Amino acid sequence: MNQITPPPKLDIIPASAPFSDAQRSWLNGFFAGLLSPDVATPLSAEQGAAVMQAGDGDDGEAPWHDQTMPIADRMKLAEGRPVRRKMMAAMAQQDCGQCGYNCHDYSEAIATRSEARLNLCVPGGKETARMLKSLYEELDKAPAAKAADKVDAVAAPAVTVTIAEPGRSRDNPVAATFLSRRLLNKGKSEKETYHVEFDLAESKLDYVVGDSFGVFARNEVGLVDQIIALLGASHTTKVNGKTLREVLIDDVSLSPAPDTLFELISFITGGAQREKARALAQGEDPDGDAATLDVMAALQKFSGTRPHPEAFVEALEPLQPRLYSISSSHNATPGKLSLTVDSVRYVIGKRKRIGVASTFLGERIAEGEKLKVYVQKAHGFGLPQDPKTPVIMIGPGTGIAPFRAFLLDRKATGAPGKNWLFFGHQRSDCDFFYQEELNAMKTSGLLTRMSLAWSRDGEKKFYVQDRMREVGREVWTWLAEGAHLYICGDAKRMAKDVERALVDIVAQFGARSTDEAVSFVAELKKTGRFQADVY
Secondary structure, eight states: OOOOOOOOOOOOSOTTSSOOHHHHHHHHHHHHHHSOTTTOOOOOHHHHHHHOGGGSOOOOOOTTOOTTSOHHHHHHHTTTSOHHHHHHHHSOSOOOOTTSSOHHHHHHHHHTTSOOOOOOOTTTHHHHHHHHHHHHHHHTTSHHHHHHTTOOSSOOOOOOOOOOOTTSSTTSOEEEEEEEEEEOOOTTOSOOEEEEEEEOTTTTOOOOTTOEEEEOOOOOHHHHHHHHHHHTOOTTOEETTEEHHHHHHHTBOOSSOOHHHHHHHHHSOOHHHHHHHHHHHTTOOTTSOGGGOOHHHHHHHTTTOOOOHHHHHHTSOBOOOEEEEBOSOTTTSTTEEEEEEEOOEEEETTEEEEOHHHHIIIIISOTTOEEEEEEEOOSSOSOOSSTTSOEEEEOOGGGGHHHHHHHHHHHHHTOOSOEEEEEEESOTTTOOTTHHHHHHHHHHTSSOEEEEEETTSSSSOOOHHHHHHHTHHHHHHHHHTTOEEEEEEOTTTHHHHHHHHHHHHHHHHTTOOHHHHHHHHHHHHHTTSEEEEEO
16 A cells, blocks of 8 residues: 655644634644645734634623523623624524524624525514624624735635535425314413424424424415505516515515615605605604504505515515424324414504414414425423433413423333423413313323413412412422423513522522522523523
8 A cells, every 4th residue: 555645734824813722723724625735824813813703702601691681681791792792692592493593503604604694583573683784784894804804815715505404494394284273272262272283294204302393384365465456566477487476475574564675665755755764774663653564564654655566575574484392292193293373363553463374374274285394403402311300391371382292202202200280371261271181191190290370260360480489399399309390481471480480499498598599590501400492
């Protein structure tokens, strides 16, 4: 065999550049391959800083990573941090995966320009999109970018986009068949909640409990036709190779009205109307109605302005998929998947509004119809590795979804660990989801304890956190035995109230000060014993 002489080691990135040894080693290898030895020359420290923003001295801490914190407070905590870290603070902090990343990775992808879409954070809405747009403009003004202007010899490496396998990403969905829906509420319930099922046989998708299911819904035909009428256009007008009606049903979001739509309107109107449209495009609220303006309401507000259909479509945001917690177990029912979905309906003025995906699943999609879907892997939300570990699950309303999945999975796998469910809703006689199923689990011993809370049954509202306090001693005993605790539901109210109750329980029954109890709960989170799936 001929001995191959290794190429000489090139130290293109100087030791003084603000990178770790591992980063320097990787960068040296990358540029050694990119450039021939004849032209490769070491970069200055300033040039090295321009190559990778990770070397900006940030300490990696993210004190703003709290979904209950308003964006203004998050941005204040990020003051003085690099732009990429401010971008993370601008996001909704839910790590829900709807953007295709978690909050940290999405911000890094934007900052390194490998992700150009600034509107993927659905929970963050317009606030996040506007802040990201502003911060994105700062990238060119950052010191690293100025230094990069001096790097003439080194071309920016091309970004390689890795496409996830089919059905594992919003960017590569697969087809699934809608099987059925079943109303879970009874009698005079104020809610409309459905158990919906899908057939995954064609897609060959599987999942683990704790994962979420991404659904590409379609807009309501009636709303689309009203918008086309306001445009004074024809349903069959061609836009991007499809009819206008098809585009508005399948491809674009019709709520809320984006800033770009108001920009377009400002270009085709004048006077006070133009000034008002410009103000709305800049995030201002001249008439106090900005929060209520969806696309149809915007066209009605500026009636008489009729954008060209193609320009109109280009001014709208893409229709984003919606994520739902999976309420079934692949181990229990392979090839089938279920969700627990609240149909969203409300009235603004005299006009009825609806949730796009929730009503699509609740009434508009027909049994046997196919739709685009994907499985979103959970970020730190799942059953303990040891099946003997006890679990405490707190999921009011549709928050019960992943815990139904947990219980079905533990039954299917024969996990011996104890299970305690806290469930609550408005009324016991009409809002007790999966009542017969849960009672059967309780009778069989699978469900060790079930604690219920009904906010409208008595004169005083009573919630799951109130029930937790009532049985606080037992909650503490389970925690002392090593139980894992889970929350699923509303991020801004329920989750915060439950965590406060947990701190109080630890302080009272664990004989700790409030500060010590807060630290104890923080340690539960750090070690993965306290997990949340909130929205």
